[in-house]
Amino acid sequence: MKLTSKGRYAVMALADLANFNSVNPVSLRDISLRQGISLDFLEQIFSKLKRHNIVKSIRGTNGGYILNKDPVQIKLANILNAVDEEVKTVQCKKDSKKGCNNKTSKCITHNLWDELEMHINYFFEQKNLKDLITNTSEGRN
Amino acid sequence: MKLTSKGRYAVMALADLANFNSVNPVSLRDISLRQGISLDFLEQIFSKLKRHNIVKSIRGTNGGYILNKDPVQIKLANILNAVDEEVKTVQCKKDSKKGCNNKTSKCITHNLWDELEMHINYFFEQKNLKDLITNTSEGRN
DNA sequence: TGAATACTTGACTAAATTACTCAGGTATAT
DNA sequence: ATATACCTGAGTAATTTAGTCAAGTATTCA
Ligand code: FES
Ligand code: FES
Numbered sequence: 001m002k003l004t005s006k007g008r009y010a011v012m013a014l015a016d017l018a019n020f021n022s023v024n025p026v027s028l029r030d031i032s033l034r035q036g037i038s039l040d041f042l043e044q045i046f047s048k049l050k051r052h053n054i055v056k057s058i059r060g061t062n063g064g065y066i067l068n069k070d071p072v073q074i075k076l077a078n079i080l081n082a083v084d085e086e087v088k089t090v091q092c093k094k095d096s097k098k099g100c101n102n103k104t105s106k107c108i109t110h111n112l113w114d115e116l117e118m119h120i121n122y123f124f125e126q127k128n129l130k131d132l133i134t135n136t137s138e139g140r141n
Numbered sequence: 142m143k144l145t146s147k148g149r150y151a152v153m154a155l156a157d158l159a160n161f162n163s164v165n166p167v168s169l170r171d172i173s174l175r176q177g178i179s180l181d182f183l184e185q186i187f188s189k190l191k192r193h194n195i196v197k198s199i200r201g202t203n204g205g206y207i208l209n210k211d212p213v214q215i216k217l218a219n220i221l222n223a224v225d226e227e228v229k230t231v232q233c234k235k236d237s238k239k240g241c242n243n244k245t246s247k248c249i250t251h252n253l254w255d256e257l258e259m260h261i262n263y264f265f266e267q268k269n270l271k272d273l274i275t276n277t278s279e280g281r282n
Numbered sequence: 283t284g285a286a287t288a289c290t291t292g293a294c295t296a297a298a299t300t301a302c303t304c305a306g307g308t309a310t311a312t
Numbered sequence: 313a314t315a316t317a318c319c320t321g322a323g324t325a326a327t328t329t330a331g332t333c334a335a336g337t338a339t340t341c342a
Contacts (some may be wrong), residue, residue, distance in 0.1 A: 036242030060339025101177030201310025
């Protein structure tokens with residue numbers, strides 16, 4: 001049960017972006033250098049974040065990305081969903097009547113895993129980017 | 142962020158075992174057939190469960206496994222820990238001072254992931270095998 | 283205008299992990 | 313004796329992850 005780099009990097013990069021939340025766009029190159037994340041990988045990630053309207057892009061010299069919404073409105077759930085990081089606790093198909101290993105009904109543990117999934121998703125729904133900025137006690141806002 | 146088969150199967154198999162919680166041991170062959178899990182894979186899993194004193198084994202004809210404790214005392218956390226399914230939300234070393242990507246300090250998202258890890262582990266601490274047997278109605282204390 | 287910057291896109295690949303299988307063995311009941 | 317069923321370690325195919333690589337396009341500024 002672990003978080004992928006893609007998901008972690010997406011949040012990390014957006015936290016960086018939120019921290020430098022000035023009028024000026026922030027280039028991926030800067031984020032790459034500050035956070036030690038591969039530029040090419042960041043590009044993949046931001047392409048998805050843009051498609052999900054979490055960031056806006058500005059091309060050309062002095063271009064970069066800026067947040068498309070107020071940090072408080074960007075939930076962790078939105079970010080992770082954008083980069084296809086999904087919480088998956090069961091093997092069986094969600095909408096199918098079949099259970100694990102193609103059995104004809106849902107198994108005895110199915111409800112448990114559903115509960116777990118909800119439990120985790122609740123966390124992602126509660127937390128937003130703003131929480132990440134103000135939590136650092138860096139005294140900046 | 143997903144649960145591995147090993148972890149899911151371990152819980153599934155123990156739930157099966159708890160359901161047939163008679164005086165007689167339950168063979169892995171039976172569990173394999175009932176739950177559709179590979180026998181060889183089950184043997185790997187039960188070897189670990191036994192090493193962690195979650196089950197007891199009885200060899201020979203009519204042998205099998207029985208629970209080593211009352212189902213209410215077997216927490217999900219114990220089971221998952223036994224089969225090496227660990228919750229891992231960060232990349233950085235837990236006890237090191239270094240952060241992600243070998244940076245000199247913990248990154249801005251570190252606390253968030255720690256919180257998430259605690260949030261998930263809390264779930265695993267709360268739930269036990271008994272919850273899985275007497276389930277059906279959401280009798281959460 | 284032209285060079286530099288920085289976003290855009292898709293394909294590709296090495297490394298790691300997962301989910302097993304396989305090939306032996308040992309203990310016990312009948 | 314034989315069948316049953318636990319026990320152990322090594323090996324391996326399939327999948328996923330974590331990127332890289334290559335070839336663009338748009339914008340700014342000197
Ligand atoms: S987890 Fe859904 S049927 Fe087993
Ligand atoms: S998650 Fe621990 S330093 Fe980034």
